[in-house]
Amino acid sequence: MYDSSLLDVRNLEISVAGAEPPIRIVQDVSFSLEKGKVLGLIGESGAGKSTIGMSTLGYGRGKLHISGGQVLLNGRDITQGGRSELNALRGKEVSYVAQSAAASFNPAHRLIDQVVEATLEHGLMTAQQAHHRAIELFAALGLPSPETIGSRYPHQVSGGQLQRVMTAMALCSEPDLIVFDEPTTALDVTTQIGVLAAIKNAIKQTNVAALYVTHDLAVVAQIADDIMVLRHGKMVEQGSVEQIIYAPTQEYTKALLSVRTTQHSEAPAGQGPVLEVRGVTVGYGEADILKDVTLSVDPGHTLAIVGESGSGKSTLARVVTGLLSPRLGDVAFENAALPLKQSDRSRDQLRDIQMIYQMADVAMNPRQTVEAIIGRPLSFYFGLRGQERSARVYELLEAIELPIEFANRYPAELSGGQKQRVCIARALAADPKVIICDEVTSALDPLVAEDILLLLEKLQKERDVAYLFITHDLATVKAIADSIAVMHQGNLVRYGPKSQVLSPPFDEYTATLLSSVPEMRLGWLDEIIAARSV
Amino acid sequence: MKLSIPLSALFGIAVTVTIVGVAVLAPWIAPYSMSEIVGEVWEPMSTTHLLGTDTLGRDLLSRLMFGARTTLWIAALATMISFCLGTFLGLAAAVFGGWIDQVLSRLVDLVMAIPTLILALVILSVLAPSLTTLILVMGLLDSTRVFRLTRSVGHDIVVMDYVEAAVLRGEGRLWIIFREILPNALSPLIAELGLRFIFMVLFLSALSFLGLGIQPPEADWGGMVKENKDGIVFGIPAALIPAAAIAVLAISVNLIADWVLKRTSSLKGGQNV
Numbered sequence: 047m048y049d050s051s052l053l054d055v056r057n058l059e060i061s062v063a064g065a066e067p068p069i070r071i072v073q074d075v076s077f078s079l080e081k082g083k084v085l086g087l088i089g090e091s092g093a094g095k096s097t098i099g100m101s102t103l104g105y106g107r108g109k110l111h112i113s114g115g116q117v118l119l120n121g122r123d124i125t126q127g128g129r130s131e132l133n134a135l136r137g138k139e140v141s142y143v144a145q146s147a148a149a150s151f152n153p154a155h156r157l158i159d160q161v162v163e164a165t166l167e168h169g170l171m172t173a174q175q176a177h178h179r180a181i182e183l184f185a186a187l188g189l190p191s192p193e194t195i196g197s198r199y200p201h202q203v204s205g206g207q208l209q210r211v212m213t214a215m216a217l218c219s220e221p222d223l224i225v226f227d228e229p230t231t232a233l234d235v236t237t238q239i240g241v242l243a244a245i246k247n248a249i250k251q252t253n254v255a256a257l258y259v260t261h262d263l264a265v266v267a268q269i270a271d272d273i274m275v276l277r278h279g280k281m282v283e284q285g286s287v288e289q290i291i292y293a294p295t296q297e298y299t300k301a302l303l304s305v306r307t308t309q310h311s312e313a314p315a316g317q318g319p320v321l322e323v324r325g326v327t328v329g330y331g332e333a334d335i336l337k338d339v340t341l342s343v344d345p346g347h348t349l350a351i352v353g354e355s356g357s358g359k360s361t362l363a364r365v366v367t368g369l370l371s372p373r374l375g376d377v378a379f380e381n382a383a384l385p386l387k388q389s390d391r392s393r394d395q396l397r398d399i400q401m402i403y404q405m406a407d408v409a410m411n412p413r414q415t416v417e418a419i420i421g422r423p424l425s426f427y428f429g430l431r432g433q434e435r436s437a438r439v440y441e442l443l444e445a446i447e448l449p450i451e452f453a454n455r456y457p458a459e460l461s462g463g464q465k466q467r468v469c470i471a472r473a474l475a476a477d478p479k480v481i482i483c484d485e486v487t488s489a490l491d492p493l494v495a496e497d498i499l500l501l502l503e504k505l506q507k508e509r510d511v512a513y514l515f516i517t518h519d520l521a522t523v524k525a526i527a528d529s530i531a532v533m534h535q536g537n538l539v540r541y542g543p544k545s546q547v548l549s550p551p552f553d554e555y556t557a558t559l560l561s562s563v564p565e566m567r568l569g570w571l572d573e574i575i576a577a578r579s580v
Numbered sequence: 581m582k583l584s585i586p587l588s589a590l591f592g593i594a595v596t597v598t599i600v601g602v603a604v605l606a607p608w609i610a611p612y613s614m615s616e617i618v619g620e621v622w623e624p625m626s627t628t629h630l631l632g633t634d635t636l637g638r639d640l641l642s643r644l645m646f647g648a649r650t651t652l653w654i655a656a657l658a659t660m661i662s663f664c665l666g667t668f669l670g671l672a673a674a675v676f677g678g679w680i681d682q683v684l685s686r687l688v689d690l691v692m693a694i695p696t697l698i699l700a701l702v703i704l705s706v707l708a709p710s711l712t713t714l715i716l717v718m719g720l721l722d723s724t725r726v727f728r729l730t731r732s733v734g735h736d737i738v739v740m741d742y743v744e745a746a747v748l749r750g751e752g753r754l755w756i757i758f759r760e761i762l763p764n765a766l767s768p769l770i771a772e773l774g775l776r777f778i779f780m781v782l783f784l785s786a787l788s789f790l791g792l793g794i795q796p797p798e799a800d801w802g803g804m805v806k807e808n809k810d811g812i813v814f815g816i817p818a819a820l821i822p823a824a825a826i827a828v829l830a831i832s833v834n835l836i837a838d839w840v841l842k843r844t845s846s847l848k849g850g851q852n853v
Contacts, residue, residue: 367748388748396750409741413763426749472745 051078052120052222052255053102059114060097060106060279071097071110072279077272081222082253086270086287088263088302090491091462094279099225099259103140104132120222137164141216145228147208151200157211158196165219176218183214186251187244206237210244217252224249226258230265234354234518235562242268242564243575261491263302264564267291268571275299287568303566305492310503312544313347313528318381320345320512321399321480325375326365328358336361336372337536343529345479346510350523350544352559353533359516362533363482366514367401379480397427400473404485406465410457416443416468417453423475442471445508446501463494467501474505482514487522499525520563524548532556585839592835599829603648612639614646615797622808622816634818635807644822647799654715654794655780661719662780663773666726671757671765673727674734685731688724696721697786704792714793718783722776729772733765740764767840774837778830785826801826 060072072094079085087095101112104124112125119139124132136142141164144150151160161183162176171179177196184192187210200208209229216224229245230238246269249256260266266273266287273290275282275298283296294300319342328336336358343349353359364370366377368388377384379398385391403409410419420439424430430438440450446467457465466486473481483502487495503526506513515526523530523544530547532540534555540547552560561574585593602609611630612618616638623633631640673681691699700717707713737743738761746760785802787793794800796807801822808819 369744369748391750393750396748401745401748403741403745405741409745411742411760411764423749426751476749 051080053079053257054118055098055102055115056118057115058098058101058112058117060094060101060110061113063109063111065109068113070113070279072101074115075274075276075279075281076115077274077284079223079255079257081255082249083272084249084256084258084270086258086260086266086273087276088260088266088273089276090261090493092278093276095259095261095276096227097279098276099142099227099257102223102225102257103136103142105136134168137221138168138170138219139221140223140225141219141221143209143212143216143224143226143229145231147212148200148205148232150212151208153200156197156199157203161196161211161215161218164215168219170219179220180214180218183217183248184211186248187211187214188240188247189214204237206233206241209233209241213241213245213248217248217254220252220254222255224254224256226256226260228260231260231262235520235564236354236558238265238564239562239571239574242571245269246571262564263291264566264570267566267568268564275302291566291568301493305496309524310348310526310528310544315344315543317344319343320380321366321514322378322381323362323366323375324378326362326372326377327374328361328365328370328372334373335536336365338375339533339538340375341531341538341541343480343512343514345512346506347528348506348513348515348526349529349531350515350517350527351531351533352517352520352523354518354559356535357533358536359533360484361536363401363484363514363516366482367399393427397423397476398479399482400476400478400480401482401484402466402469402473402486404489406462406469406489407457409469410465410472412457414456415453416455416457416460419457419468420453420471420475423472427476438475442475445474445505446471461494462490463498466490466498470498470501470505474509474511477509478511480512480514482516484516485518486515488517488519495522496525502526520560532559588835589839592832592839595828595832596836599648599825599832600652602645603652606645606649610639610642610645612642614638614643614799622811622814622818631821632816632818634804635811640804640818640821643799643804644801644825647801647804647822648825650794650798650800651781651784651802654711654718654784654800655777657715658718658722658780658784659773659777661715662722662726662776663769665719666723667730667762667765667769668757669723670727670730671734671761672753673731674738675753675757675761681731684727688727691721691724692728696783700783700787701790701792704787709792709795714784714787718780718787722780722783725779726769726772726776730765730769733768734761737761737764771837771841774833774840778833778837781826781829 055078056076058072058075059070062069062071075098077085087098089095097110100107101117102119104127106112116123117125124135127135158177158180161180165171165176166173180196181192184195189195189207189210195203203211226245230241233241242265258266258270270287272284272286274284275290275296277298282298283290283294290299294303322342324340326336326339327334339362341349351359351362361370365372368384368386368391371386376386379395384395417436417439420442421435424435424438439453443450443452448464448467460468487498490498499522502513505511517523527544529543531538532547539553540556564570617636618639619629619633619637621633621635621637623629625632629639629641631644634640634643669684673684700721703717704714743756743760746756784793784800785805788800788802789806791806794803796803804822805819811818
């Protein structure tokens with residue numbers, strides 16, 4: 047009576063147990079998946095995509111439970127299964143690849159033991175067979191020295207390798223279905239591309255079915271056969287990759303597709319830099335983590351500092367703010383050298399350089415109201431009190447496009463984008479000439495991030511403030527920068543006006559970096575892999 | 581959101597409130613005065629002496645009520661000293677770091693290396709016995725524990741971006757300690773406050789039992805156990821009643837502290853507004 051598909055989800059509803067009135071996280075979601083096919087689940091945070099992925103293992107995080115509909119795996123409804131039936135299923139018929147491999151591996155055990163654990167637990171193979179299979183998978187996933195890498199501990203391999211090992215773990219028991227939950231989100235773009243290729247290849251070889259959960263449409267377009275777009279726990283649109291990418295029917299899907307195409311037109315060079323970093327070298331002990339970096343930013347301009355994790359871009363920000371003293375070189379503000387140590391700088395020097403952080407959650411004191419947060423720099427730098435201060439706070443709230451009622455709220459009562467806006471207002475309150483933006487949009491959903499970038503650009507025009515924009519995301523760079531500095535392992539590898547940096551001839555690293563950014567079209571991954579293996 | 585208090589915490593709160601109430605109202609509700617000899621030595625429980633009489637023939641119930649006063653008052657004062665000092669120094673160590681942290685921490689290690697009770701005995705036997713010295717010694721010795729806790733809680737908060745933002749703004753250390761860190765460290769500290777208070781009660785009782793705490797004829801629970809301990813040999817329960825009172829208070833406050841700790845730890849990350 048059931049059709050031949052491997053996974054069939056019908057009218058799935060997931061809600062929070064015991065909540066009154068009922069809170070539904072996922073509503074009326076239906077899809078089916080055949081063997082060897084990949085379905086991409088796309089959506090912003092809170093869209094319920096991970097929750098749906100988990101439900102195919104019969105699992106709900108925290109108090110979540112499946113409150114309606116059916117999840118049919120190989121024709122059996124797993125929502126009716128008891129604990130023992132689910133245990134028999136998990137790791138055997140369905141397995142899971144988590145976002146953070148580093149947090150998902152037990153640091154006290156060797157990799158190979160963790161990779162074969164589920165297989166042995168279910169008695170699917172002998173230990174020898176399982177080890178043999180694991181080594182085959184390591185090779186198939188392109189891990190170096192597949193014979194021996196399993197005897198290492200999790201901290202002895204890189205993040206990208208660990209993610210591949212986790213994929214091997216999921217594949218080891220020869221499951222029918224794998225749930226990939228944002229497997230490349232935490233990786234740098236140049237690492238991501240290799241892992242994506244490995245996952246795609248492994249899926250093709252083993253003919254396993256997969257659910258691929260991600261917020262990045264460009265990524266999923268390379269891997270999936272079909273895509274389902276989700277928003278607020280409901281399905282927006284479902285279709286083949288071609289249809290979703292090239293002919294979306296829903297407004298929301300169109301918005302997601304167009305999100306990273308904003309371009310910022312490059313401003314002409316100004317009348318001399320407001321901030322200069324002059325020959326800065328920073329070293330902890332033997333190794334230098336910043337090597338002779340020299341760059342500058344003009345008033346009202348944006349300098350984007352691009353690099354992957356470990357490139358030294360955040361270290362550079364710490365040098366500019368004075369939290370870290372360089373071994374050589376210095377920082378100049380309006381042609382005068384700033385004291386290297388933050389504690390030696392005057393109040394006005396501090397006021398002129400403000401900072402906005404990546405995680406707005408922890409950048410604001412959770413026990414202070416928005417008014418106290420924005421108002422403090424006003425009292426501290428300008429001595430504003432009472433009415434006068436409140437009036438200025440309301441002006442700033444208006445500038446960041448939040449209603450003034452927000453003044454009485456606490457950070458926990460704000461959404462992610464609103465929190466980041468308040469952080470921007472706090473920086474603006476000091477009336478600075480330079481704002482350091484440290485990955486300010488990377489923790490936000492794409493549509494929200496886009497709004498924040500537009501706001502930053504608007505404020506720059508109004509107030510002539512310069513941004514030092516630190517990011518790993520090249521789409522963001524294109525959307526905001528006037529000039530670009532590319533960093534790699536502590537070196538400044540490329541620096542200049544945006545048009546110049548982004549046009550050939552490229553140096554080797556910039557070329558790799560630029561070509562690794564996923565493009566929103568089919569076949570991109572295959573082309574890149576083909577081009578690189580030549 | 582509905583505030584639901586678990587049964588154990590309700591019990592703890594009820595008992596603690598009763599004990600504090602009795603302590604406060606002792607002069608009005610106690611049937612006899614604290615030091616008046618009203619009967620024979622170690623009379624059994626009767627309608628005139630609900631809990632019997634003690635080793636000198638004083639009414640045990642009245643002494644228990646007045647004893648609660650002394651015990652709770654001194655324990656509260658000592659806890660306050662211990663907390664104010666420990667919290668301030670602990671947060672200062674976390675914020676300043678460097679040699680200030682080193683000096684404070686090693687000093688605390690030094691004090692903690694010697695068993696508290698023995699150290700207290702030595703100090704109290706050298707100094708002239710008075711209520712003030714007793715409270716100060718108890719508070720100072722206990723502040724080492726509070727220091728350790730606050731320092732580690734503070735360390736977790738110091739690394740937060742909002743503290744860095746305040747440093748970059750140019751805020752003074754005192755602002756950072758009292759405005760940025762303390763409000764966020766308060767929940768675990770309040771839970772600890774309950775526990776420290778009960779340790780103080782036990783500490784005071786132990787000192788009194790050993791004769792270095794509250795001096796007779798003042799009543800306090802530990803001292804009452806000591807006065808009446810010889811009765812146990814003759815099957816007289818007079819010593820067990822104040823001992824039981826200490827135990828009941830300890831358990832009740834602990835139940836409350838457990839509940840507070842559970843509540844606050846589940847709200848970690850600043851969700852508690």
